[in-house]
Amino acid sequence: MTAVMTHPIRNADGRTATSTPASERESTASQPTRRPKSDRANGSDDGSITGNITSGVTVSVDCPAKTNLTLEVGPTHAEWGGRHELDTIYCAVGVYDTVTASAKRAGTGFSLDLAGAHLGDLAASDSDMRRNHAVLALFAMAQAAGRDPDVALTITKRIPVGAGLGGGSADAAATILAVNRLWGLGWPIERLRGIAATLGADMPFCLTGGFAHGTGYGEQIEDIAFDSSAGRSLIAQGFAGEVLIGAYQTQLRTPDVYRKFDTLSAKAGAASANRNHLQSAAIDLHPRSGQAIDAAARAGAHHAFVSGSGPSVVAFVADDAVAAKVIGAWRGDGLVDRIIRAKAPAKPIIGVRQ
Ligand SMILES: C[C@](O)(CO)[C@H](O)COP(=O)(O)OP(=O)(O)OC[C@H]1O[C@@H](n2ccc(N)nc2=O)[C@H](O)[C@@H]1O
Ligand SMILES: Nc1ncnc2c1ncn2[C@@H]1O[C@H](COP(=O)(O)OP(=O)(O)OP(=O)(O)O)[C@@H](O)[C@H]1O
The missing domain is CATH 3.30.70.890 (GHMP kinase, C-terminal domain)
Known part of the structure; x- marks a missing residue:
């Protein structure tokens, strides 16, 4: 199913929905595990290039699912909205959602086009696209950058929804990376992680993937390089x-x-x-x-x-x-x-x- 929802920010009524033909659904369903093609030629993985490259450009981010190789759960903290203290080893797993972002005409707001054969509760008729994690991430970036969120987003979902695989977090992280590039912000990963942490525990990790140690409520990220002793140990234990x-x-x-x-x-x-x-x-x-x-x-x-x-x-x-x-x-x-x-x-x- 594909739903197209348009929510101009200054005119919140402009909402439409369409369905995708079954043939298109099948073509999406037939490639859930394939590693997506990419173009790494334009910069580093953190999206850190600068310059005003908005018009006519589409930024595409393939963001992997996450799992937790260890997940120790501690006490809750009121200052974290009642969330639990965590100590976890994150691992990104190569089933990818693809998020694209391209500029829309000034003042026309965002649009979201969602595709995929397994959309779970996102396909429900009462699903509010304005609560989609990718849209929340777009708004957070717009607020931080002092810009209007005039961006067309598309999400091709391959990560199962509500599955413990961080699919919503992956889409939010992909949106943050995409907009950082689309708007030529060139913000470093630490700044992006700060924004991601306001949205959800798993999102800061999803910006970089790989292996990482997560603490706090999961948002404090320390990358584990593959060739570090901790990285080699995880690989030797069969976590790769x-x-x-x-x-x-x-x-x-x-x-x-x-x-x-x-x-x-x-x-x-x-x-x-x-x-x-x-x-x-x-x-x-x-x-x-x-x-x-x-x-x-x-x-x-x-x-x-x-x-x-x-x-x-x-x-x-x-x-x-x-x-x-x-x-x-x-x-x-x-x-x-x-x-x-x-x-x-x-x-x-x-x-x-x-
Ligand atoms: C289960 C994990 O995916 C493991 O990485 C995460 O802990 C959950 O990550 P997430 O969905 O990004 O979490 P958030 O969106 O921040 O929180 C969703 C809900 O999960 C619970 N939650 C989440 C994180 C945390 N450290 N303690 C919690 O108790 C809370 O009920 C919270 O309202
Ligand atoms: N872009 C999105 N992708 C998936 N789910 C989304 C998205 N936006 C909002 N949601 C909602 O978030 C809820 C959790 O979905 P998600 O796939 O992120 O679950 P999860 O992997 O179990 O999350 P986590 O393990 O990070 O807590 C679902 O009810 C879904 O409707």
């Missing part, structure tokens, strides 16, 4: 290479999973034994995720766990033979609804075309 994502039609709401975590922790009175402290809560809410983890482990996956707040399951596999066994187990017993193959760790890719 081929990844299988077991995805579901069911979405889990992140606040519900944290709430369940709080309830379970209060009952158990002890920290979780899992690398992902939210895993038991996600499995409690969605038992098939637990069955898929067990099956992947039996089939020989290096690591299999709930991704973030779930319900998706991520399995790192050493080679095609193990991948085939995991896929066979998942399909044979109907333990997941959809399987996506990807590589990790991944990085956002920025392209510019005239």
Whole structure:
């Protein structure tokens, strides 16, 4: 489904919606795991080039999904809106949403065109495009830059929605990177992270991807270079290479999973034994995720766990033979609804075309 929503900022009534023909939906669905083509020739990954390059330019950002290789959940903090203290190792996984941004005529506001075969609750008729994470990111950038958000955004979604894979955060991060380039702002990544942190815990990480250590409520990011000792250690432990994502039609709401975590922790009175402290809560809410983890482990996956707040399951596999066994187990017993193959760790890719 493709929805086109137009919200001129000075005239909030201009809202239209259209449907995409089935043939187009299929073509989107047929390439969910392919690494997108990119044009890296125009600058670095952080979008840090300067100059006024708005007119006739389309900036395209392919932003990967995220998972958490470890996720330790601490106490809540009132000053973070009741969010929990976290200590996490983020890893970007190479299933990419593509966000494009191009300038619109001054004063005409933004538009959002959303495409993809698996849009989850974004496809609901009452879904408010003004609350889309990409649009919130556009507005935050416009406010910070003192500009009107006269930008046409398109999002091709491949990251499952409400799946614990940070899809909304990826789209917001992609929008921030795209607008930084489109408007020729050339702001460094630290400044972009500050803006992203006002929007969500995962968004600062999604600006750069790869591996990173996250603290605070998840927004304090320390990159882990692949060739650092921490990066080499993660790779040696098997947290790199081929990844299988077991995805579901069911979405889990992140606040519900944290709430369940709080309830379970209060009952158990002890920290979780899992690398992902939210895993038991996600499995409690969605038992098939637990069955898929067990099956992947039996089939020989290096690591299999709930991704973030779930319900998706991520399995790192050493080679095609193990991948085939995991896929066979998942399909044979109907333990997941959809399987996506990807590589990790991944990085956002920025392209510019005239
Ligand atoms: C589960 C993770 O994806 C792991 O990286 C994140 O903790 C959630 O990231 P996110 O969706 O970007 O989080 P936010 O949009 O900031 O918060 C959504 C909701 O998740 C819960 N939340 C999130 C982050 C955090 N450190 N503690 C929380 O309790 C809160 O209920 C919050 O209202
Ligand atoms: N661009 C977007 N992509 C996906 N979801 C979005 C987007 N904008 C808003 N949302 C809403 O955000 C909610 C969470 O979707 P998302 O795919 O980001 O989940 P998630 O990966 O579980 O999030 P996280 O793990 O970061 O908490 C959904 O209910 C969805 O409607």
